[in-house]
Amino acid sequence: MTRALIIGAPRSGSGKTSVTIGLLRAFARRGLRVRGVKSGPDYIDPGFHHAATGRAGLNLDSWAMEPDLVAQLLGQAAEDADLLLIESAMGLFDGIAGGEGRTGAAADLARLLGIPVLLVLDVSGQSQTAAAVAIGFRHYDPDVRMAGVVLNRAGSERHVRLSTAAIEDTGMSVVGAVLRNSELSLPERHLGLVQASEHPAIQGHIDRLADVMETSLDLDAILSLTVELPASTGSTQAHLPPPGQRIAIASDAAFTFLYPHLGSHWRAVGAELVPFSPLADEAPPADCDVCWIPGGYPELHAERIAAADRFRQGLARFAAEKPVHGECGGYMVLGERLEDAEGVSHAMTGLLSHATSFARRKMNLGYRQATLLADGPMGVAGQVIRGHEFHYASVSDPGTDEAFATIADGTGQPIGRSGGRRGQVTGTFFHAIARVTQ
Structure with missing residues (x-):
């Protein structure tokens, strides 16, 4: 026991x-x-x-x-x-x-x-x-x-x-x-x-x-x-389901923030997580059916990411046919530009039209409740997902994409629209933890 x-x-x-x-x-x-x-x-x-x-x-x-x-x-x-x-x-x-x-x-x-x-x-x-x-x-x-x-x-x-x-x-x-x-x-x-x-x-x-x-x-x-501990009587119903069967997941010093319970559950229900490294100029493997770019510290590696042509071109080819989702740092990399702490602007993948800045530091921290506005890797339109935001970067140019979700804070107070969606590419500063089933 x-x-x-x-x-x-x-x-x-x-x-x-x-x-x-x-x-x-x-x-x-x-x-x-x-x-x-x-x-x-x-x-x-x-x-x-x-x-x-x-x-x-x-x-x-x-x-x-x-x-x-x-x-x-x-x-x-x-x-x-x-x-x-x-x-x-x-x-x-x-x-x-x-x-x-x-x-x-x-x-x-x-x-x-x-x-x-x-x-x-x-x-x-x-x-x-x-x-x-x-x-x-x-x-x-x-x-x-x-x-x-x-x-x-x-x-x-x-x-x-x-x-x-x-x-x-x-x-x-x-x-x-x-x-x-x-x-x-x-x-x-x-x-x-x-x-x-x-x-x-x-x-x-x-x-x-x-x-x-x-x-x-x-x-x-x-x-x-x-x-x-008493015997478990819980349920997996509120787990976030895997976004695909073979999930290409960015994994290196710039992209590390995947909750352990998500990766564990995805594997447990039969999905395969296939890591690739944008910092090593690797593209998501073409035999995967979805790409997930988690949060991390891309602002510390913006120059290397901007120079990673194979990664950027390979991600664009992948996104033309299959879903790509970015959370927080991943969302920053999916945009047009990322401004680092010194105020230097670096070209990102441009799969979404926004731009972000780490030079204009402002802490965004708190629980978030997101309602998805369209079907995608995280769920279907109308699905409610709970998670959080923690970032100092800000959106310096909102771009022209459709919003990814509407969000509220942890007490239910509306915050507004969040993230971006263009074709099969989605991204948001919001980190997903679990679904709401009730």
Whole structure:
């Protein structure tokens, strides 16, 4: 039977990712089959979870995914694992007004699945006050159980003693403390953390994190906090179906953002994912029946993409006969031009007529609900799909194409038309996570 635990914190930046990655590797060293899960629409952390365990990561999102799909994905993840560690996004209770149990917060998963929480508290700049924070978490929602506390970024052993005594006086258990150490932080880049595949010495870094967790935390106590997962009773109905039987998928340093659950489901129902690299000047294989260009960092590689003539010409030939879809970074590459951070404009594929700019930075972040305006690789006209946007690039020229979808935010407030559609080519800044079936 697979056991599970949620790792949460009061806010982003509390150190829960480093604690999670270190614990994943530490438990794997004990011979446990461990898998990491991330709550919310985060591409980066599942890559680190995979690197730490050798098992593919997973996203669970209570807003974008219907409860049946959450249960099905969790059950599937548990099939070859002894332990699932579910890392919260942002603060444990942070979400949107999406309805009961559909806020996107990791707390929803705790309620839905009955999984307790290991609370990571950054105690820098405080000691006994940490107990007040812990008490607040303990009583804020009686259906979300705080099973134990990890003190993070403690300044000294005396600091640890003061904080631990105050918290344990409230009846909560402290399972260890990690002292302040700048070397434990993961590097960052212009859109957030460096991806695991880009880290030059990722395995050594994960081993250092595991060493710290083994010496600083009581791993046996943490295991005792886990609970057995119930048998899965979920459904695959809300999964996004594969866009084709043989899917040519752009895959290299510029195009990496495909949710693990999408690729896994597409393969499970018989589709084949055939990778190709635009940065290596490769075109989508002609024997595929659809091309999918996921998000990533094309703005960092715009000059190479602009010079990749075989890719651009081959993609145009493919699009003349078969569907092509681009998400976020893929959407940028399908346009006429991409302006990089230095303000240099690069010619893209021109399969859609818009232009985008990374020089005019503006964060676009949030859940999105999209209603498709025409049949295409993502579904039929009228289909509603939930997902999100996260990008700093903007549309500098909207072009003349038909819109891909109408979108609303996570609370249902209309935003307007999104993306573009010309012939069999579609694209949007919107990242799809799952369908709406109800």
